[in-house]
Amino acid sequence: MVSRSETRPVxxxxxxxxxxxxxxxxxxxxxxxxxxxxxxAQLRESAECGAEMIRLTVPDxxxxxxxxxxxxxxxxxxxxDIHFDFRLALAAIxxxxxxxxxxxGNIGGADRVRQVVMAAQKKRVPIRIGVNGGSxxxxxxxxxxxxxxxxxxESVARHVALLEAQDFHDIVISxxxxxxxxxxxxxxxxxxxxxxxxxxxxxxxxxxLPGTVRSCVxxxxxxxxxxxxxxxxxxxxxxxxxxxVGIELLRAAGLRAPGASVTSCPTCGRTQVDVAGVAEGIQxxxxxxxxxxxxxxxxxxxxxxxxxxxxxEAKNADxxxxxxxxxxxxxxxxxxxxxxxxxxxxxxxxxxxxxGCEGS
Numbered sequence: 001m002v003s004r005s006e007t008r009p010v011x012x013x014x015x016x017x018x019x020x021x022x023x024x025x026x027x028x029x030x031x032x033x034x035x036x037x038x039x040x041a042q043l044r045e046s047a048e049c050g051a052e053m054i055r056l057t058v059p060d061x062x063x064x065x066x067x068x069x070x071x072x073x074x075x076x077x078x079x080x081d082i083h084f085d086f087r088l089a090l091a092a093i094x095x096x097x098x099x100x101x102x103x104x105g106n107i108g109g110a111d112r113v114r115q116v117v118m119a120a121q122k123k124r125v126p127i128r129i130g131v132n133g134g135s136x137x138x139x140x141x142x143x144x145x146x147x148x149x150x151x152x153x154e155s156v157a158r159h160v161a162l163l164e165a166q167d168f169h170d171i172v173i174s175x176x177x178x179x180x181x182x183x184x185x186x187x188x189x190x191x192x193x194x195x196x197x198x199x200x201x202x203x204x205x206x207x208x209l210p211g212t213v214r215s216c217v218x219x220x221x222x223x224x225x226x227x228x229x230x231x232x233x234x235x236x237x238x239x240x241x242x243x244x245v246g247i248e249l250l251r252a253a254g255l256r257a258p259g260a261s262v263t264s265c266p267t268c269g270r271t272q273v274d275v276a277g278v279a280e281g282i283q284x285x286x287x288x289x290x291x292x293x294x295x296x297x298x299x300x301x302x303x304x305x306x307x308x309x310x311x312x313e314a315k316n317a318d319x320x321x322x323x324x325x326x327x328x329x330x331x332x333x334x335x336x337x338x339x340x341x342x343x344x345x346x347x348x349x350x351x352x353x354x355x356g357c358e359g360s
Contacts, residue, residue, distance in 0.1 A: 004226045007197040010126045010170050013077025013098035015052050017126075017172055018197025018229040023255050025246040026053040026232050027239040028081065033063040039070050042239050047076045048288060051243045053230070055079040055101060058088050068095030079128070086112035093119045099172075101128040106135050110162060117166050126170040127163065131155045132203050133177050147177065149186035153193065160194065171196045172230070176203035183218040187227055197229035204234065211235040212245050216252075223253040257294070260286035263313065264303040271305035273323035273342050279303040281346040289354055297356065301349060311336075319352060321345050 009019025017024060027046050031038035033056060043054055058064050058080050071078045079099045080092035086108050089100055093116075100120060107113060120127055133147030136155055144151035152175040163171055173196050177183045183202050190198055200219050205211035215233040222228050233245045250256035264279035282301060290296060299318030304310035307329075310322025314331035321328040321340070328345045330337045340348050 005191050006195075007229055008169065008171075008195050010172055010197055011124075012053055012079070012126055012172075015077055017199075021229070023223070023228060023250055024052040024230040025050060025243055025250065026055060026079070026230060027051050027242040027246075028055040028057070028232065028234075029239055033057050033059060034066055036066055036069050039066070040073060043070065043074055043076075043078075046239045046243050047074075048291075049240050049243045050247050050287070050291060051076060051239075053077045053079060053098075054239075055081050055232075057081040057083075058092050059083075061088070061091060064088055064091035064095055067092055067097070071096040071098075082107065084108075086116050089116045090119050093123050093125055097125055099126045099128060101130050103130050103132065103135050113159070113162050114166060117163055117168050120170075121166070121168055124170070126172060127168070128172040128174060128199055129156060129159045129163070130199075131159070131175045133182070134203075147182075149177075149182055149189055152177070152182075152186045153189045156190065157193070160196070169196075172199050173197070174199040174201060176201050176234075178202065178204045180214055180218040184221050187222050188225070191227045198227060199230050199232065200228040201232045201234055207236045208241060211237070215245065216249050219249060220253060223250070223255060258298060259283075259290055261298055261300045262286075262303060263300065263317065265305045265309060265313075267305045270308065271323055272325050273305065273328060273345075275303055275305045275323065278321070278328075278345045282349050285346065285350045286353060289350070296353075299353060301353075303345075319349055321349065 007018035010017045015024055029039055029042045031042050046054055054076055056067055056078060058067050067080060077098035079101055080097040081101045082089040083106055131152055136147055136151060140151050140155050156173055156175050173190055173194055175186045200222055202215045202218050205214045219231055231246050233242045235242050251258055260283050262279055262283050264275055267275050302313045302317035302320035304313050304322045306323050314320035315334035318333055320331040326342045327339050330340050
């Protein structure tokens, strides 16, 4: 196991961030912040996939009202994302925000930040200081010439000092860059300097494939060094995709229990069944099952496209299906059991796992 950096614990609703708590996964909704139905649909999909905290932008007072409605129905802590207008932060706190994310560099002067801190202190609402390369203070940018890791850390220090001056310590820190080297460098500096939990992420990481790769490289390095208490994989995609990547990243880093163990072949011209659809269907359904039954056995499942490697892989799996012509051959611990229709593979395998009959 990786030795984690010691940070102060911060409570965000029912989720502890830092203090040795498990690294949590979060995402940000991208539906219209005035559309309750659309927001709840995204929120529930993300929460069902494993998101432990979810962020929602609050760009105006109507959005603050909607935030309150969504918060009442949210199964996970809801974080208000605030820019430019400190009054929106105050409104979000009153609407029940479990935490705030503010960029002090664009929310106004020190007096406005103090008002937000006082309100947060009264309601015991944590604040994430979020600094990005694109919103550095002008004097810091001029001194460093660009958004260097050192410049980002100086901006963080300036705003941490504002909060600490009011004896406020329920702080989470992020300082995001849009490339891997700066992201790694800035979080290493933050981990050395501050006792507060760190929210990891590569900002503006990109569309699904490049964004996933950039995020996994940067966050994988940091997590392997014990740095990071909560993560967001920022993708130009649906929020649930960020959650899926984040969870798999933590699993790969040894920081999250494994999910469904599904092996599947890459397919070829011999394939006459939907290998990808069946493998994804099994994975998705069992992920949900394991969230409700974390102690249930996790058998190794193989989904193979044809008889070339199918029977051989089946010998190494607890459960396996090997594709034939519009049907699947079902194996249990290497032994053929029966053939099943092409559209019955997902239900057959998942039912066996869920009922605990995978070894029979």
